[in-house]
Amino acid sequence: MRSAALSSVAEKYETTIRLDELVSGVPHPLTVAGVDLVLVRRADDTVSALYGRCAHRGVRLADGHVEGADLVCGVHGWRYDLDSGVSPVNNSVALATFDTTVRDGYVAIDLAAVRAHASRHPHLQGGGYQEEFSDVAPTSEEPYVTDIRELAEHGLSRLGMHGATGAMGVPRSELPSWDSIQFVTAQLARPRCSTVRRWTPVWSSGRRLPSRSPSTSRCSSPT
Incomplete structure (x- = not known):
């Protein structure tokens, strides 16, 4: 003023x-x-x-x-x-x-x-x-700011191995839940595919000749 x-x-x-x-x-x-x-x-x-x-x-x-x-x-x-x-x-x-x-x-x-x-x-x-x-003091949207400062300055020396933790910068209400980000390891596996050649008979000039059709792929589920 x-x-x-x-x-x-x-x-x-x-x-x-x-x-x-x-x-x-x-x-x-x-x-x-x-x-x-x-x-x-x-x-x-x-x-x-x-x-x-x-x-x-x-x-x-x-x-x-x-x-x-x-x-x-x-x-x-x-x-x-x-x-x-x-x-x-x-x-x-x-x-x-x-x-x-x-x-x-x-x-x-x-x-x-x-x-x-x-x-x-x-x-x-x-x-x-x-x-x-x-x-810095905590706000209603980011209640763990004090805990984060404690960890940044002193690590776990004053809290122990199971001390409080948190995230800063984004309100907790806007953070994704664990259910929305977890996945099973099978989702990371790529199915094994094998190429199958199909042979079909072709008749030419009264004779049966071997002829190869386009290749197709067959994938199996991971084991």
């Missing part, structure tokens, strides 16, 4: 980076109070500041792009309004937004609001293999 400079509450803002470090219309990553943010410089030199992780998979939105008034995730194309943080596709999905102001050529962000967000939504960025995708 954008705002004019508010001198009466200037103490709650934290100066971050220079405005000229931001390219207009290009997402820029920033971490404030341990929270990933994404900044977008607008055409009027104001700055939008939103929570920096996509609500779908936790991907860094700074790796996405801007289309009109929307910030678009670079992985699956989820969209968020730059002013409100609300998804124009699904209004029930929204990113937190934070007031900003530009002072003396620097972008200042509402630090109190960022800290309040961090206390309400502690995220799990611990570095390592999954650092860029670590702020």
